[in-house]
Structures are given as structure tokens and as C-alpha cells.
Amino acid sequence: MFTRSKEKQSVQKEIDPSNLPEHIAIIMDGNGRWAKKRGLPRIAGHREGMKTIQKVVERAVELNLKALTLYAFSTENWKRPMNEVEFIMKLPSQFLDTYLPDLVKNNVKVTTIGDFDALPKYTKEAVSYSVKKTENNTGLILNFAINYGSRKEILDAVKQICLDYQEGQMDLDNLDEKAFSNYLTTHSLSDPDLVIRTSGEQRISNYLLWQIAYSEFYFTEKLWPDFNQKALDEAILAYQDRKRRFGGL
């Protein structure tokens, strides 16, 4: 019977910098459940969830990832009680007041996809200010899905293609997958290499349907407020193991 040496048991597998997922898309789920488990109001879960966003962004910058797309999923996105929606709509300006200086310092570019106009005026102002302030940055692209729905995104692309075709701007022979992708709101991003969803749900929930055609999926039971830099590293290590094991082109 052999005994594994102490250091072997504690060795932490290292992330291989040469095989990083360039673009990670995260469905941040579990704030409400996290609060409920602790007998706290749901907004306490969202407040904790904000700290997780900051930790994950910091780690993405450290790892020099190209893009991080964040999607706050919850079934009752707009069917929430009024006070919760109001609280949520105040989060972006608080988040940006707190972290925008760091984001600017770290050369992060803030972008959004989805129906931005549906947000209250003060939220829209905070978001457009941060997008404007970071538009020339060349580091991590921090992309927020705001009131985003993938089927609507694809339908809007089809409608635009029909309009372009009607006006003779579009030659259908040139309409290949690349050309189609340019009509999507994610046109400036490469497809996500890794999709992470927290809180144990294994659904895509109408998120980046076209873009995730070849993505790896990583589902974790962890609730979003319990997710952290170590959990992100574990997801990346799992991605790298799969890439190594299945190799391929």
C-alpha cells in the first residue's frame, strides 16, 4: 500500500495560461435562494451577489481573459415585487460609483447587450456613462446582458437582414454564419468558450443561443453569492481538462 506524500495531496492544479477560455459567459443565479437559506430578504442576496461580480471581474483581469459576459438570470425577472426591482435598478449606479475607477485603472471596457432602453433613466445614465468612459480601453471586455433575450436578438437580426436585402444592400450568396453573426448584438465578441451557470440549474434560459453552439458548459451547485475566485479557477481547470482530454482541433 503506497502513501501519497503530503505535498502531493495538497498540490493545487495550476491554471495553464496557454489554454485559457478567451470569453466566459456566466448565468449568475441563486441570489434569492442564498438569502432565503439565511432567513434574509432577497435584496440581501443581490447585495452579496454584487461582491461576487467584483471578485470574478478582478480574477478575469488577473488571468488576462478577453471577455466576460454576465447575465443575471431569475425566472421572475420583471415579476419581482416592486421594492426588489427598485433596489436592483439602483445597483448599477452604486456598482459603477464604487468600481468604475478600478475598471478604468485595469483598462476594462464595459459594454452591454440587450434591451437597454427598458431601464429607468438614472440606471441608463450610469450605464451609458461607464460605457463611454471605458470605450477606448483595450483590456477585459466586461459585457452585461441587460433585459437580454437570445430569440429576440436572432429575430431582430433576421428582420434587419430582410430590410438590407429589400434595399439591395445584401447579397444572399454572401450570407454565411460569419455575416449572420455580425447582425447580432455580440458582433464584436468571439463566441463564449465556456458558459458557467450557478445554483444547480441546468438550463440555458434563452441566453446566447447562436453564440454557444460550440461552448463548454460548467454547472455548479454553488449559489452566486457563494461563487468566488477559487470557484472560477475550478471552472477554468475543468474546461482545460476537457480541452486536454478531448484535444482535437
Ligand SMILES: CC(C)Oc1ccc(CN(CCC(N)=O)C(=O)c2cnn(Cc3ccccc3)c2-c2ccc3sccc3c2)cc1
Ligand atoms: C453596466 C452594469 C453595471 O449595469 C447594469 C447591469 C445589469 C443590469 C441588468 N439587470 C437589472 C435589470 C434586468 N433585470 O435586466 C440585471 O441583469 C439584474 C437583475 N438582477 N440583478 C441583481 C444581481 C446582482 C448580482 C448578481 C446577479 C444579479 C441584476 C444586476 C446584474 C448585474 C449588475 S452589475 C451592477 C448591477 C447589476 C444588477 C442593469 C444595469
